[in-house]
Amino acid sequence: MNADGTIVARKLCKSYGRHQVLRDIDLTVAAGEISCIIGPSGSGKSTLLRCINGLETIDRGVLKVNGEDFGYVEKDDAYHAVRPKRLAQQRTRIGMVFQQFNLFPNMTAESNVMSGPVLVKKKNREASREQARELLAKVGLEGCGHKYPAQLSGGQQQRVAIARALAMEPTIMLFDEPTSALDPERVGEVLAVMRDLAGNGMTMLLVTHEMGFAREVADEVLFMDEGIAVERGDAREVLGNPREKRTQAFLERVL
Amino acid sequence: MSQLLAEEKKRITPKRPRDYVTWAVAIAIVAGLVWTAVTNENYRWPVVFSYFTTQSILNGLLITLVLTAVSMALSTLLGLVLAVMRMSHQRPVSGLAQLYIAFFRGTPVLVQLIFWFNIAALYPHISIGIPFTDISTPVNVNAIMTPLTAAVVGLTLNQAAYMSEIIRGGFASVPRGQHEAAESLGMSGFTKLRRVIIPQTMPSVVPATGNQVIGMLKETSLVSVLGVADLLNSAQSIYARNYQTIPLLIVASLWYLIMTLVLSVPQSMIERRFSRSTRARLTPAATSAEPGAGQPVPATRESLL
Numbered sequence: 001m002n003a004d005g006t007i008v009a010r011k012l013c014k015s016y017g018r019h020q021v022l023r024d025i026d027l028t029v030a031a032g033e034i035s036c037i038i039g040p041s042g043s044g045k046s047t048l049l050r051c052i053n054g055l056e057t058i059d060r061g062v063l064k065v066n067g068e069d070f071g072y073v074e075k076d077d078a079y080h081a082v083r084p085k086r087l088a089q090q091r092t093r094i095g096m097v098f099q100q101f102n103l104f105p106n107m108t109a110e111s112n113v114m115s116g117p118v119l120v121k122k123k124n125r126e127a128s129r130e131q132a133r134e135l136l137a138k139v140g141l142e143g144c145g146h147k148y149p150a151q152l153s154g155g156q157q158q159r160v161a162i163a164r165a166l167a168m169e170p171t172i173m174l175f176d177e178p179t180s181a182l183d184p185e186r187v188g189e190v191l192a193v194m195r196d197l198a199g200n201g202m203t204m205l206l207v208t209h210e211m212g213f214a215r216e217v218a219d220e221v222l223f224m225d226e227g228i229a230v231e232r233g234d235a236r237e238v239l240g241n242p243r244e245k246r247t248q249a250f251l252e253r254v255l
Numbered sequence: 256m257s258q259l260l261a262e263e264k265k266r267i268t269p270k271r272p273r274d275y276v277t278w279a280v281a282i283a284i285v286a287g288l289v290w291t292a293v294t295n296e297n298y299r300w301p302v303v304f305s306y307f308t309t310q311s312i313l314n315g316l317l318i319t320l321v322l323t324a325v326s327m328a329l330s331t332l333l334g335l336v337l338a339v340m341r342m343s344h345q346r347p348v349s350g351l352a353q354l355y356i357a358f359f360r361g362t363p364v365l366v367q368l369i370f371w372f373n374i375a376a377l378y379p380h381i382s383i384g385i386p387f388t389d390i391s392t393p394v395n396v397n398a399i400m401t402p403l404t405a406a407v408v409g410l411t412l413n414q415a416a417y418m419s420e421i422i423r424g425g426f427a428s429v430p431r432g433q434h435e436a437a438e439s440l441g442m443s444g445f446t447k448l449r450r451v452i453i454p455q456t457m458p459s460v461v462p463a464t465g466n467q468v469i470g471m472l473k474e475t476s477l478v479s480v481l482g483v484a485d486l487l488n489s490a491q492s493i494y495a496r497n498y499q500t501i502p503l504l505i506v507a508s509l510w511y512l513i514m515t516l517v518l519s520v521p522q523s524m525i526e527r528r529f530s531r532s533t534r535a536r537l538t539p540a541a542t543s544a545e546p547g548a549g550q551p552v553p554a555t556r557e558s559l560l
């Protein structure tokens with residue numbers, strides 16, 4: 001069975017020192033599904049997302065991405081960390097979009113988008129340039145390829161960042177509050193790109209405070225609080241008719 | 256006399272006595288210095304001029320320049336290696352780098368130079384070979400540790416400790432998110448450093464390195480004690496014969512001064528260029544709806560892709 005584009009997490013645990021940030025998190029994302037993680041600040045949403053592409057390591061629990069154990073191989077006694085090269089290879093199949101865009105300021109928009117294919121996948125430069133142009137056009141930035149990140153607005157930078165992640169042809173896209181650092185009038189253009197992506201069947205896991213967007217595109221919603229997956233289920237159910245008290249209280253505050 | 260309207264009157268700060276006094280004192284000091292330089296026969300300016308472009312002085316000048324360039328180039332490379340080691344998560348690796356830096360910054364360069372020149376007293380013979388094979392060549396340390404090699408080795412090893420701290424500072428100025436973005440694309444550690452991180456360290460590393468070059472140029476004068484025929488040593492050789500000590504020291508000083516002044520021109524250009532940082536948000540156009548008017552101000556050329 002092809003498990004591309006799936007995420008399965010069981011009883012994920014993660015601590016910083018004595019502070020446990022993730023407590024037995026369960027999460028399943030099916031291929032092509034859009035999942036949103038919501039919850040108050042400090043509840044561990046970013047940490048969960050960062051564990052899924054290896055920016056943080058988990059202490060315990062099962063994590064399968066694209067059907068494979070991520071970052072570790074299961075042995076009789078324990079999970080053993082894979083070599084950096086193997087980890088890097090697994091990461092190439094997961095796109096990550098950051099709150100602060102994190103474009104490379106020393107490269108033009110086009111070079112940013114090309115950086116993955118050329119520097120990591122060692123693809124042909126001209127073909128990658130062509131692909132970068134197409135992706136930039138797709139996110140509505142035709143003709144902006146020669147600009148440096150500092151010359152672009154926040155919303156434009158974030159769209160370049162999405163194009164950069166897409167250039168690796170990932171099976172899964174992770175978004176960590178992609179619109180939180182944007183001016184309100186810039187949020188829409190980024191959400192439009194993400195909506196488009198969702199429509200094309202990309203598996204997406206996103207942390208967001210945009211409840212309207214979550215309600216519109218999400219299949220599933222996970223509500224986290226203090227490192228616990230409080231409630232998980234159908235997006236309309238959780239957002240419209242939450243079962244848990246904590247979810248209700250949170251939604252009342254943000255809506 | 257036409258009466259000015261109050262609204263049209265300029266606002267001025269009347270000069271006070273202190274404004275004239277500072278000028279007067281400064282002029283007096285400079286004039287005094289020039290006066291004694293001109294009138295004191297002991298300066299022997301004709302001697303200064305006659306030796307200024309003498310062949311052996313020019314040769315010394317060349318050696319000083321070559322020594323500066325070679326030592327700076329080698330120490331920058333070694334400094335980069337040390338900086339990367341210093342930031343390693345492997346304690347033994349970062350510990351070794353720390354030890355190196357502490358040792359070479361904690362002892363005087365002059366002592367280090369003399370030490371390397373006499374290293375044969377510690378290790379008269381070493382043999383360079385490939386471990387676990389019979390291939391090896393014995394090396395007579397005394398023969399290879401000429402004054403010039405000792406000078407290059409001493410200056411390089413010392414300077415590398417300072418360069419590594421400069422480069423480490425450059426690395427520290429790159430936000431964590433840049434590492435994360437590169438890693439999430441699956442870049443290897445080496446590619447990440449070379450293509451993403453190191454180019455971004457340039458705005459802080461290049462100007463600081465420029466200062467080190469100017470410092471190194473003067474520091475090379477220390478190698479004269481080893482008998483390397485650099486600028487200072489060449490001047491010394493001449494006055495050892497003709498006892499024109501002061502004029503020849505002036506010749507050497509003037510050349511050092513000229514070289515540092517010449518170097519300070521590109522240095523200040525570099526500083527100005529890099530102080531308009533890339534990371535700073537640019538023109539208002541960059542945030543407006545149509546960002547076409549943004550000025551391209553990349554501090555580091557996009558040389559990579």
Ligand SMILES: Nc1ncnc2c1ncn2[C@@H]1O[C@H](COP(=O)(O)OP(=O)(O)OP(=O)(O)O)[C@@H](O)[C@H]1O
Nearest residue numbers: 016019021039040041042043044045046047048177
């Ligand atoms: N590198 C770290 N070292 C120590 N503690 C950390 C670290 N990163 C995060 N934490 C802690 O882990 C907890 C969860 O952080 P996380 O960033 O995942 O929260 P979040 O839900 O994304 O919050 P926000 O909505 O503010 O982004 C917080 O209490 C935070 O202080």
Ligand SMILES: [Mg+2]
Nearest residue numbers: 045046047177
């Ligand atoms: Mg967060």
